Amino acid sequence: MTDEKVVEVLSLYAKTVDDMGYSLRKIEADAEIDMESVPFALSHIRWMCDETKTFITEGRREKAMRWLGFMQGALWLAGVFTLTDLMNHNRPADAPFDAEK
DSSP: OOHHHHHHHHHHHHHHHHHTTOOOOOOOTTOOOOGGGHHHHHHHHHHHHHHHHHHHHTTOHHHHHHHHHHHHHHHHHTTSSOHHHHHHHHSOTTOOOOTTO
């Protein structure tokens, strides 16, 4: 993924979470969450989108990619996107998902 593609995907995730009605909120690293906390976790994902864009602009690509992977896992677990959706988000626009490959 190019840096531009990462920012595009982060913008999609931020808009999706915004459209679901969740606000931006950071969760402290030692906070305990369970499946009942999904709304709280989605607010944290929204916060992570903005932070990760900052990592890209600062040239901290490796950290940005780790955070992107974490967000994608959380968005899948929360039922926001399917695995196919998430795989397609990572692909170049001219290379849609091919189940045969």
